[in-house]
Amino acid sequence: MKGPEPARALFDRGIRAVGGRARARVVSTLAATLAVDGADKGAVSAMAPQLRDTFGINNIQIGLLVSVVALSGAVFTIPVGLLADRTRRTRLLALSVTLWVAAMILAGASPSYGWLLSSRAALGAVSATAGPTIASLMGDYFPIKERARMYGLVLAGELVGTGLGFALSGSIGSFLTWRFAFWWLVIPGSALVWFLRRLPEPARGGQARPAGDQEHTLDEREVPEGGDRGEPQQTAQPPEAGRQDGDPAGEAARRARVEPHEHLVLDSDPREASKWWSVRYVLRVRTNVVLIMASALGYFYFTGLRSFATLYTTDHYGLSTSVATSLALVVGVGALGGVLSGGRIADRLLSGGRVNARALVPTVCMLTVPVFIASALYTTSLAVALPLLMVGTLLLGAANPPLDAARLDILPPLLWGTGEGVRTMLRTLCEAAAPTLFGYFSTTVFAGHGGDSGTALEYTLLFFLLTLVAAGLLGLVAMRSYPRDVATAEASTQRIEKSLRAPGEREH
Template sequence: MTAGTARIAVLFGATLGLSGAATATISATTDDIEHAFGVGNAEVGLLVSVVTLLGALFAIPVGVVADRFRRTRLLAASVACWAVALVLSGTAQSYWWMLAARSLLGVVTAAAGPLIASLVGDYVPGYRRGRVYGVILGGELIGTGCGFVVSGEIAGLVSWRLAMLWLVPVGALLAWLIHRLPEPARGGPTRTADRADRDPMPGMLAERGIRPVERMVLHDDPAKRSLWWAIGYVLRVRTNVVIIVASALGYFFFAAIRSFAIVYAMRQYSLPKSVASLLVVVIGAGAVVGVLAGGRLTDRLLRRGHPRVRVAVPAVCLLILAPVLAAAVASTDALLAVPLLAIGTAVLAAANPPFDAARLDIMHPRLWGRAEAVRTALRSIAETSGPVGLGLVADALHTVPQGWTYAVLLFMAPLPVAGLIALLGLRTYLRDVATALASVRATSPGTAAR
């Protein structure tokens, strides 16, 4: 990874990390918020879900903007707005004030997915995107861990308000650094003439005789097409639908358990809050290892002649995940459960970088923003129900012994289904990549294929 690419990966990882920290802070201060405003688990879950829901609603218009206007400045402005939303959260005088501040956070969060996806596509060659996405998602997880630990410690030592406000200067600095980034040219980075550093995908498609889906090949600039046309097109790309559904089911579970991770650890293992926070960080470290390994592994396998690896690896991860996590959740011994949870989160996290890279592989570059917006919107709508649903189930089972265990096991059910759905992408992925490459050639004569 070059210095320039590393800088991009770190900044974008920090951007998602800020969002993750803001969400984790709610989990780290759940007891404080419940006591301050007289609310329960379901209301706290809504503080997380409202960000996801509004992010879904506003992702589509942001995707349109991402495909047509300067993206680095838009991303910098959205991060600056995050800082404002965090100020409002930290100064909330009532639950409804807090909910309104979180709603603003959801609106500006919508910008991150489409803008970062489009920028990564234009900054980074296709055969390196898995590794870069691994760093970006690793940054998100590290930010989430900081939200759990730093915010939890600040809440315990000072107040839950300062636990939110410490993120404000971080957001302001990040916005300034992103504003200084150069805007990349549309259509993906120029390919090197060095044979050893050339994108292997076109050659592998040709060797296997993979043909594009002719009815899906574009012959005019998709940036000039309407939003409704773009939505219809990206939902006709079969691999894209597979990725959306599979990742939605995975994030449904992840969003739910992330929102109550510390509370769950405290009640399941009878631990004080400070120890529970540290255990969550240990488990989160497994997720960081997973995203870094998943991105690096799939890029390496791609270059060694395995073109379907960006779909195959996530499918396998989702299929083997549920048994590992079920064994961990069923245990009341933290010494046994924590290593299993760390392995499980590593496996879950490893699926994300190749999936994210695959989404760019199967789309024309001038559709990256809107395609990511559609995926974000549909995935987020499904994901929104996770924290509220888990909160409601946990509240309903609060008188049942091991009620939290049963609630978490119930929310684990979609994971193997997600793996089976992901397997369907193995049949369509290469054809969709070939279609995207053919569309680039048809709409940009003389430009090297992605």
């Protein structure tokens, strides 16, 4: 009878740490959405040896199976981002996962490489919805000063899903066939659709109330059982005073007496402008462009590393596929620790008055990662390589939550979906290029160095660490421009709120 008590106490403690059951439901559902997508990508890497043998393909074609998902997703992300600013986001996300489940069934049934490649392209088209809709929902569900920490919890879902994709798909594929490594994902995907349909749609405009009071942000009293079935509220939330109390980035910018870019301050609802005007506007925000490029370079390397991790481990250390995927799961623990701690550290620094904290933390991480990963790849001892890789992936994971929160800080809330759509498109283009480029360099450019595929992959992974160095250098630029763009976004939000409350103004 006493067995369940410690588990129950731990569960209740976790619920309180997040801020209540309503918050926990939102975080877990959004994290699960990223998890199923990550599990699919992990499954391709875990089954790379089997797919190579079944279809007689090389590393370039294996990389293309990952690249085509990102490439097709890049085509749809900007339209989805614009749609996320103008329609019910939870419904859009549920529909996307439903189509994702259907595409997974087709992928597992593939009779040829061409069929599998086509089904992967369909997966990319529907998975493009996740980035813009989740970013927009995060901004409206959670208060500003907690946003990076909460983003870390949601992003942890992608890493957990990727780890499960490696481990479970590797085991299932080894005992059965590679087809079941894809088909098992249909079960959690179908369950996720049920939860997404019951997720409440938050009011637009961002959390205006203080974050410290959990009962005043996302609370059971504000979330009807089963979710809000009505249409989303299309007005920004007042008042300015609430935003000031709950916005540490804005407060730090004001204390530093940072002036906004007046030519970028908006005076009216941006959704009334054309869709392409919205796209052009988010690209005029300097910090946004710099952070998008830095984030894209980070994802470029992570995608390439993830795509060939199993092949590299089996070839370099002579391990079986099941053991290699298990080791990948161990390394993934480091990345999970990073996403859970990176946002918390940035939020703490921001609350302490460090106005550019959400740009500082990712910059330090990106510049430090290559040291650990290069050392891990250089050593021939698996016992030495594992802890080094864990630290490297920890730093890589720690960069993402502050980056994602920073992009919300520098754009008005009514453009969050559009901004994330642009970011996701550019990021997925880099993700699309990474596996194919990694495969090309390992089979062509470095093929003659050392005489085996493991050594060629090693040189490839070392060479592309330069992208992380470039991402860190871009972070140094963002640290300078971020405070003023925060002030600009805050000024725009206040003026938009005033225009929406003006007498005679059309309600949205």
